[in-house]
Amino acid sequence: MASNVPRKGALGYNVKELWEAGIGSVPTTFVQSASAQQAFTPHDDETHAADSIPVIDLSGLQEGDPTRRAATLAAIASACQEWGFFQVVNYGMSPALVKKMHKLGREFFDLSTEEKEVLAKDPKNPVGNGYGRQFLSSTNSTEDWQDVFFHYLLPLTHKHIDSWPNKPIAYRETMEEYGEGVLKLTDMLLDVFGELLGLKTGYLQETFGDTMLNARLNFYAACPEPSRVLGLRAHSDPNVMTVLVQDHVGGLQVKKGQHWVNVTPIDGALVVNLADQIQIVSNGKFQSVEHRVVTNQGDARLSIAMFRHASGDANIGPAPELVDALHPALYPTTNYTTYRASFHRKGHNGKVLPAQ
Ligand SMILES: O=C(O)CCC(=O)C(=O)O
Numbered sequence: 180m181a182s183n184v185p186r187k188g189a190l191g192y193n194v195k196e197l198w199e200a201g202i203g204s205v206p207t208t209f210v211q212s213a214s215a216q217q218a219f220t221p222h223d224d225e226t227h228a229a230d231s232i233p234v235i236d237l238s239g240l241q242e243g244d245p246t247r248r249a250a251t252l253a254a255i256a257s258a259c260q261e262w263g264f265f266q267v268v269n270y271g272m273s274p275a276l277v278k279k280m281h282k283l284g285r286e287f288f289d290l291s292t293e294e295k296e297v298l299a300k301d302p303k304n305p306v307g308n309g310y311g312r313q314f315l316s317s318t319n320s321t322e323d324w325q326d327v328f329f330h331y332l333l334p335l336t337h338k339h340i341d342s343w344p345n346k347p348i349a350y351r352e353t354m355e356e357y358g359e360g361v362l363k364l365t366d367m368l369l370d371v372f373g374e375l376l377g378l379k380t381g382y383l384q385e386t387f388g389d390t391m392l393n394a395r396l397n398f399y400a401a402c403p404e405p406s407r408v409l410g411l412r413a414h415s416d417p418n419v420m421t422v423l424v425q426d427h428v429g430g431l432q433v434k435k436g437q438h439w440v441n442v443t444p445i446d447g448a449l450v451v452n453l454a455d456q457i458q459i460v461s462n463g464k465f466q467s468v469e470h471r472v473v474t475n476q477g478d479a480r481l482s483i484a485m486f487r488h489a490s491g492d493a494n495i496g497p498a499p500e501l502v503d504a505l506h507p508a509l510y511p512t513t514n515y516t517t518y519r520a521s522f523h524r525k526g527h528n529g530k531v532l533p534a535q
């Protein structure tokens with residue numbers, strides 16, 4: 180390793196600084212095990228180019244054309260059953276707002292480390308607001324090649340807007356507006372999921388309770404050794420559903436059978452993924468799918484993930500309407516705070532749902 184490797188600070192390594200120092204090889208904490216390296220080649224889906232995650236035009240749900248609505252619902256149902264991931268266009272928010280949000284997030288990461296560290300995360304608290312790294316204290320496994328900013332939007336008791344970036348200046352108000360848009364979009368999708376699962380109107384919202392919403396800005400610096408390092412190790416999200424803005428760089432991959440398929444960037448689209456609580460409540464009809472992020476030597480990438488969670492006191496299990504003699508409950512009913520705590524103990528180490 181070159182001698183100019185920036186030292187690990189109180190917040191751990193900073194991947195942007197490592198890249199900017201021009202290192203030729205990464206610190207060993209980022210190197211995947213030999214077996215994991217065999218299992219991934221960046222962009223290895225070239226042989227599976229026919230597979231791509233569905234792109235759904237949500238305007239088909241709003242217009243008064245019943246045939247178009249039925250076709251859109253069928254596309255969402257199939258995406259939820261087969262992929263657990265889809266991209267959406269015409270999602271009820273202006274694409275210009277989404278782009279502005281992404282640009283502001285990127286400008287935050289362009290600040291100096293000192294400026295970003297004014298809002299540093301407590302490295303011991305994986306769910307505290309601020310700038311830093313994920314899962315530093317929870318596992319001693321390989322680290323992800325990313326720096327993050329994490330903050331809550333809801334509940335208001337967790338929001339602490341003073342801990343959100345205030346540089347660039349428009350960050351806070353733009354994030355509030357974008358967060359409202361994501362909330363509306365996910366409300367609408369929850370109604371659609373309930374309808375597709377044959378549940379009573381409002382069942383999902385009642386089960387999940389008061390919404391918890393938080394954002395994580397994932398900054399993936401370019402990486403000198405992309406064949407040995409992951410931007411984000413494979414995981415499924417523990418929450419209800421996640422809405423993601425990515426840029427043109429690419430790197431997000433979704434597991435389909437034994438293969439990893441790229442989520443090809445589409446200008447102006449949002450990526451939606453179902454998370455574990457939807458798989459549980461649907462008794463396995465809908466999938467929360469494993470995904471990961473690969474690195475590259477060319478460009479840095481920023482994604483903004485907005486996580487819609489259940490309320491901490493919600494108890495979530497398979498909906499009774501979806502359980503019968505032929506379809507026994509596949510998962511136990513679990514308190515959401517307990518579920519989330521076990522995810523944070525595990526870190527990004529694959530997908531593990533508790534079995535009944
Ligand atoms: O950066 C991405 O594309 C994916 C991020 C992600 O999976 C997450 O933040 O949970």
Ligand SMILES: [Fe+2]
Pocket residue numbers: 414415416470
């Ligand atoms: Fe994720």
